[in-house]
Amino acid sequence: QKEVEQDPGPLSVPEGAIVSLNCTYSNSAFQYFMWYRQYSRKGPELLMYTYSSGNKEDGRFTAQVDKSSKYISLFIRDSQPSDSATYLCAMRTGGFKTIFGAGTRLFVKA
Amino acid sequence: NAGVTQTPKFRILKIGQSMTLQCTQDMNHNYMYWYRQDPGMGLKLIYYSVGAGITDKGEVPNGYNVSRSTTEDFPLRLELAAPSQTSVYFCASSPDALDHSNQPQHFGDGTRLSIL
Numbered sequence: 001q002k003e004v005e006q007d008p009g010p011l012s013v014p015e016g017a018i019v020s021l022n023c024t025y026s027n028s029a030f031q032y033f034m035w036y037r038q039y040s041r042k043g044p045e046l047l048m049y050t051y052s053s054g055n056k057e058d059g060r061f062t063a064q065v066d067k068s069s070k071y072i073s074l075f076i077r078d079s080q081p082s083d084s085a086t087y088l089c090a091m092r093t094g095g096f097k098t099i100f101g102a103g104t105r106l107f108v109k110a
Numbered sequence: 111n112a113g114v115t116q117t118p119k120f121r122i123l124k125i126g127q128s129m130t131l132q133c134t135q136d137m138n139h140n141y142m143y144w145y146r147q148d149p150g151m152g153l154k155l156i157y158y159s160v161g162a163g164i165t166d167k168g169e170v171p172n173g174y175n176v177s178r179s180t181t182e183d184f185p186l187r188l189e190l191a192a193p194s195q196t197s198v199y200f201c202a203s204s205p206d207a208l209d210h211s212n213q214p215q216h217f218g219d220g221t222r223l224s225i226l
Contacts, residue, residue, distance in 0.1 A: 041220070042219050043114070043218050046214035046215070090153075098215065
């Protein structure tokens with residue numbers, strides 16, 4: 001079993017839709033949870049960062065962490081064609097080693 | 111405002127050849143990392159460094175070597191290229207991975223390497 005599971009998609013939605021991206025994990029010691037966005041032929045860039053459980057909102061993006069279920073989510077409201085990218089979840093314990101999910105490819109159709 | 115710069119962007123190697131992937135950062139970050147990204151597999155840590163002169167193995171170090179003589183540079187060396195090393199390689203840096211504040215990793219745009 002992988003430490004972090006993420007559905008690779010692709011996920012295709014119409015412009016303006018609410019997008020839900022998810023990851024599950026097995027290591028209960030993870031404390032820091034991140035979402036990275038990766039455009040084609042570019043490096044990942046940090047989108048959202050959450051410490052421990054709870055929600056965090058930044059503009060159209062909301063990150064949720066449910067440590068009891070070992071489940072994290074990223075919601076994108078009013079999705080735009082420019083949101084088309086691969087979204088990587090990532091998490092780590094108190095140390096520096098970060099475990100990445102395989103990434104979900106998202107297509108937002110105009 | 112360069113951030114993390116990787117060269118070359120693309121390279122084709124023959125089996126058994128050697129090459130060095132270059133990585134430099136201008137943010138004065140202590141921590142630097144090398145990852146490989148394969149389709150459907152996510153990012154796998156190859157090597158990391160916590161400062162000049164200090165390096166250590168990550169999850170998939172076999173077939174690679176690194177050095178860190180300066181804070182800015184963290185080259186990755188492939189000695190005897192094998193087809194299994196065909197991948198996209200990303201270098202990243204962060205100011206202090208052990209700080210509990212938001213210390214994200216900053217990534218370069220990758221080197222796409224094919225070994226034939």
